[in-house]
Amino acid sequence: MHSVYDDDGFFSEYAKMPRSRDGLYAAGxxxxxxxxxxxxxxxxxxxxxxxYGWHCHYAEEQGARKVLGIxxxxxxxxxxxxxxxxxxxxYRVCGxxxxxxxxxxxxxxxxxxxxxxxxDIVSVFxxxxxxxxxxxxxxxxxxxPVFTAGVNQDWIYDRDGxxxxxxxxxxxxxxxRKTHFLGCDVIKQHHTLTGILMGLLDNGFELKAVEEAEPxxxxxxxxxxxxxxxxxxxxxxxxxxxxxxx
Numbered sequence: 001m002h003s004v005y006d007d008d009g010f011f012s013e014y015a016k017m018p019r020s021r022d023g024l025y026a027a028g029x030x031x032x033x034x035x036x037x038x039x040x041x042x043x044x045x046x047x048x049x050x051x052y053g054w055h056c057h058y059a060e061e062q063g064a065r066k067v068l069g070i071x072x073x074x075x076x077x078x079x080x081x082x083x084x085x086x087x088x089x090x091y092r093v094c095g096x097x098x099x100x101x102x103x104x105x106x107x108x109x110x111x112x113x114x115x116x117x118x119x120d121i122v123s124v125f126x127x128x129x130x131x132x133x134x135x136x137x138x139x140x141x142x143x144x145p146v147f148t149a150g151v152n153q154d155w156i157y158d159r160d161g162x163x164x165x166x167x168x169x170x171x172x173x174x175x176x177r178k179t180h181f182l183g184c185d186v187i188k189q190h191h192t193l194t195g196i197l198m199g200l201l202d203n204g205f206e207l208k209a210v211e212e213a214e215p216x217x218x219x220x221x222x223x224x225x226x227x228x229x230x231x232x233x234x235x236x237x238x239x240x241x242x243x244x245x246x
Contacts, residue, residue: 005073023054028225029141029213029234033112036209036238038137040064043107046131048096048124048140049114053080053089059108060086070094071114096124101131108132111140113234116148119175119189122199129204132241138205139239144212144232145171148190153179155227166231196237205239212236 019027024034041063047055050069059067066088071077072095080091096111096118109128118124128138147153149171155163174195177188191199200207213234215225 003071003073003076005071005076019054020052023052024058027054028215028219028228029236031216032211032213033139033141033236036139036211036236037062037110038108038139040108044105046070046106046109048099048109048111048128049117050080050091051076051112051114053084053091055110055112056080056089056091057084057086059110060088064088066090068092070096070099072096099127101127103130104133105131106133107136109136109138111142113141113143115140116143116188116191121189121191121196122203125199125205126203129241129243134241134243136241137208137238138200138241139237141213141234141236142191142196143188144235145191145193145196146231147233148177148188150231153177153181153188163227163230193235196235200237200239204242206242207237207239209236209238 024030027033039062040059042065045056045059045064045067047053047059047067047069050056050071053069056067056069067086068090069077069080070092071080072093074093077091077093096114097120109132115121115124132138146166146168149168151167151169156165156167158164172192174191175189177190179186179188197207197210212232213236215228219225
């Protein structure tokens with residue numbers, strides 16, 4: 001499989017983004033996501049779509065015993081090894097769908113802005129449930145269904161270039177969405193809210209938190225950030241793996 005993040009033009013533009021340069025505290029959702037993390041001391045952590053490895057580094061800082069970050073992009077993994085190395089961190093070039101998910105091997109699985117590239121998301125949920133230990137936590141941030149169902153994932157603008165509204169179409173038709181992001185054509189996968197949440201509940205998870213990401217007040221003076229309050233862009237979900245007693 002090929003990752004758009006390995007295209008030189010896309011990768012160079014991605015590297016300029018604040019979250020790429022400055023890490024978690026430059027990510028608009030971090031002020032919400034960090035409060036959903038469980039205690040990580042002496043835990044084994046798997047990061048699906050780890051990117052530059054910011055969450056892997058955070059997990060090690062919090063005392064994790066072992067951290068594995070996987071990403072389909074070789075460029076991302078190379079950058080993670082440079083920026084966020086650690087004695088208890090391993091990085092691996094591997095797609096989310098291709099990882100082996102060994103049974104009952106991890107205490108915590110995290111995924112940030114990666115699952116909207118996965119077509120069969122329910123299959124991934126099933127595999128994550130298998131690889132988590134009893135009461136293990138699955139925390140992910142995915143592009144919100146209202147965002148992925150947006151027409152070309154962009155606003156409708158007035159004559160002066162001001163956003164008027166966010167159009168949504170074909171919401172109840174899950175599947176491929178083509179968009180243009182950072183100068184490249186990108187294929188994402190649209191999933192309905194029902195498909196995401198019931199996909200978890202039907203595969204042994206108990207929901208603990210569902211939040212829609214909002215920019216923090218400290219970010220509202222940044223260009224375009226107030227418009228992020230007009231429609232949700234990200235969906236944060238925390239779930240616990242409940243398993244049958246042996």
